[in-house]
Amino acid sequence: MTGSDASPSFRLAYVPGVTPTKWVRIWNERLPEIPLNLVAATAAEVYGALRGGDADAGFVRLPVDHADLSAIPLYTETTVVVVPKDHVVAAVDEVSTEDLADELVLHPLDDTLAWERLPGRPANERPATTADAIELVAAGVGVLVVPQSLARLHHRRDLTYRPVSDAPESRIALSWPQDETTDLVEQFIGIVRGRTVNSSRTQPTPPAEPKQRKRPETGGGAQRKPAAGKSGGAKSGGAKAGGKSGGASAGRGSRGGSGGAKPKAATRGKPRRRS
Template identity: 35%
Template structure:
């Protein structure tokens, strides 16, 4: 059985909105058409994907599983299409991925000036998918932050920037002009400790008390800052990422004894085109 990618995209829209009307508006199709496509997908898969009544739409267990798997399938299909077209010499678009806080305007505009017929697109990513979008073909290059899994990638260092601790506005350290990483030893770190090895290697840290809640499963910077504001812990972020989000309930503290963050340009090691190299030169020049 072959799954129709169009129906899969329709399913993702409904699953994310949990509302057929909003999903139909998002997809720019009529709601009855969307309902028929979802029913057809359920018939093809021989499962029910949604429990729906007049008041609500909820995912079934099968629907939750499909929502977990579908984005990867769609991304792989999109990447496949881009790679095949590029192999045939049809470089219609050049997509640049970037992390929050990193500005890519200068090299993008420089590339457009050199190649007026090229459509250059930008794609915002997170720490969780900054390498995946390059490896699966959704982006030609990505501005990434280390550390990351380097397998399958080529990296070109661009610049470094200081990192800061983000704490609640009424935190015991708030108001200090600078701190050391040891000052954070009694706080809960709301990110992978390997990202902040200086904190991880501290000899004395507050152990998690019996019965205490574990660290929240924060993924995006926005989620981390929500937890910081709620006194669930602290985060250490590159300065540009921290200043990208304006909030009155948290504050930034320079950390004197922590290594700066390295930003690199990344691309698939199997693809080393002249256009990628040219953009790398422009990106490096814009940050020199």
């Protein structure tokens, strides 16, 4: 599968204990036209789902085989011991592996912790699954050391758990086939890494260019109208200059004299009208 022929949906695998709700919600908000389908898988099955094309990416527990899978570590889980509520461990806030030396510690076949040496006393048989081991703890057969997310996943009202300070830890990662890093995988990587919708890798729609501001028509017209009015008034004779100009022109036109003598003659005529 390549970026050009990606499937119209995105298939996300996840192992027990991982809650992908937050990332699925963000995906649905950003890519509502592309459905995200969840694929539940055990810690052992998830790699087969990725390699076999049953999932485009998946939340897995490290380590992964980097020969053909890419992985981005996300977070490390606290390791806890699951005990009955009336167990002596329930009275403390935290224990060490030495505190479990006298306990029968169950070791299921699907254990996700990389033990160099299992603490406590080993059971005669290994439970097939973590869920089976939880049932044995509830029956008082032994205790179980697991990542905290699995203790929460298999929560029972008659059981509790406490952190184990020096136990191995489980790390969660996002993994996908190296040769199938599609556009949709890149989109989900961005979501998991916390990229915003405006990140360059999400290829957002470029913002529209701002429109040029136009000068107000009313302001320009208001400034031009007074100038037009003054010009019109001068032509109509409303101003003194217009009246003088009009009178001079009329005098020159009716008397037909030269331009210099006519105004003086008109001035000498005024005293005669007062007498």
